Amino acid sequence: MKRIFAQCIKELAQFSRDRLTLALAFLLPFITLIIFGFAIRLESKNIPLIVQDFNQTNLSRSYIERLYATNQFVPKQWTGGNPTRDAIDRGIAKAAVIIPSEFSRDIQGGRSTKLQVLIDGTDVNNARIIKNSIARVNNFFIQQHGLLPATNRIRARIRLWFNPGRLESLFIVPGVYGVILWIFPSLLSAIAMVREKEKGTILQVYASSISTTELLLGKGLAYLLIAIAETLVVMVLGSIIFQVGIVGNPITLLLGTLLFLTDSISFGLLLGVRSSNQNAAVQGVALVGFITALLLSGFIYPLNNIPFPLSLAPNIIPARYYINITRDAFVRG
Structure with missing residues (x-):
C-alpha cells in the first residue's frame, strides 16, 4: 500500500x-x-414562417396573430411570382401558410375551410415540430371561437411531470x-x-x-x-x-x-x-x-x-x- x-x-x-x-x-x-x-437545443424556436392571406379579414388576421403568438415562428416576407413556394425553395422560410379568400365566410357559415401549409422537409425533426405547432394553433383557434362540435365530450388535460416549465x-x-x-x-x-x-x-x-x-x-x-x-x-x-x-x-x-x-x-x-x-x-x-x-x-x-x-x-x-x-x-x- x-x-x-x-x-x-x-x-x-x-x-x-x-x-x-x-x-x-x-x-x-x-x-x-x-x-x-x-x-x-432540441426544441426549435424562431422558425421563419411566411403567411399569404387572401382573406384579409379580422378573422384571418386573428389566426395569423395566433400563429406568431406561439413564440416558435418569426414572420418573413417575400415578393415574387409565388412568394410562399419561392421563399421555401430559397431557404428564406421553413414553412408557409396560405389562407384562402373564403376563410372567414366558410367559418361564419358553419362550413369547414382548408388552409394550405407548406413545410420544408429537409430537416425531418424540424418539419414534425412545425406540423404539430400549426395543428395546436388550429385546435386553439377553434376552441377560442367556439367552433368545436357539440359531440366533443372528451378533453385531455395534460400536465408535464418533473419538468413543467x-x-x-x-x-x-x-x-x-x-x-x-x-x-x-x-x-x-x-x-x-x-x-x-x-x-x-x-x-x-x-x-x-x-x-x-x-x-x-x-x-x-x-x-x-x-x-x-x-x-x-x-x-x-x-x-x-x-x-x-x-x-x-x-x-x-x-x-x-x-x-x-x-x-x-x-x-x-x-x-x-x-x-x-x-x-x-x-x-x-x-x-x-x-x-x-x-x-x-x-x-x-x-x-x-x-x-x-x-x-x-x-x-x-x-x-x-x-x-x-x-x-x-x-x-x-
Whole structure:
C-alpha cells in the first residue's frame, strides 16, 4: 500500500506542475459544459414562417396573430411570382401558410375551410415540430371561437411531470455530466500513462521494485482523486449557471459517480498502456470514448431508435447508465 500511495503522490505532484494538464482537467470540462449547456437545443424556436392571406379579414388576421403568438415562428416576407413556394425553395422560410379568400365566410357559415401549409422537409425533426405547432394553433383557434362540435365530450388535460416549465437545461446538463466525466478523466489517465513511454521514465519503473499492479493502482488512485475534483467543479458550476440542483437521493449519485469515474480511469489506463504515443491515446479516447458517450448513451437520441444490431452496443457503454443516474438525481428525484 505504501508504494501505491507513493506512486499516487508522485502523480499528483507531476499533475500540479503541468499547467497544460491542469487546463485540460478543469478548464476544458467547464468550456464543454458551457457549450453543450447553451448550444444544444432540441426544441426549435424562431422558425421563419411566411403567411399569404387572401382573406384579409379580422378573422384571418386573428389566426395569423395566433400563429406568431406561439413564440416558435418569426414572420418573413417575400415578393415574387409565388412568394410562399419561392421563399421555401430559397431557404428564406421553413414553412408557409396560405389562407384562402373564403376563410372567414366558410367559418361564419358553419362550413369547414382548408388552409394550405407548406413545410420544408429537409430537416425531418424540424418539419414534425412545425406540423404539430400549426395543428395546436388550429385546435386553439377553434376552441377560442367556439367552433368545436357539440359531440366533443372528451378533453385531455395534460400536465408535464418533473419538468413543467419545459426547461431544456434539465435534460441537457445532467446528460453533459455523463459525457464530460467519461471523456476527460479517461483522457488524463491515458496521457499520463503514455507519457511515461515517450519521456523514457518508464525505464525507471522497470528498474525499481514497484510492480505493474502497484503502478497502475497508484496512477489510477491519483487520477481518481483528480476526477472527483473535476466532478465537484463541473456539478457546482452547472448548478450555479443552469440552476440544476439535486432533487433526489444523493446516495445513488455519489456511489454511481465513484463507480463511473473508476471505470473512466480504467478505460484511460487501458488506452494509455496500448498506445505508443499521446496522439494515438487522444484519438482512441475521442473515437471510442467520446463518440459512443455522445451518440450511443441516450444523451440526445433515444436508444430505442437505434436499429439492430447497433442497438446492442449501448448495453456495454457506462455513460448510458450514468446519465440515467444523473437525470434521476437532478430531474426526476
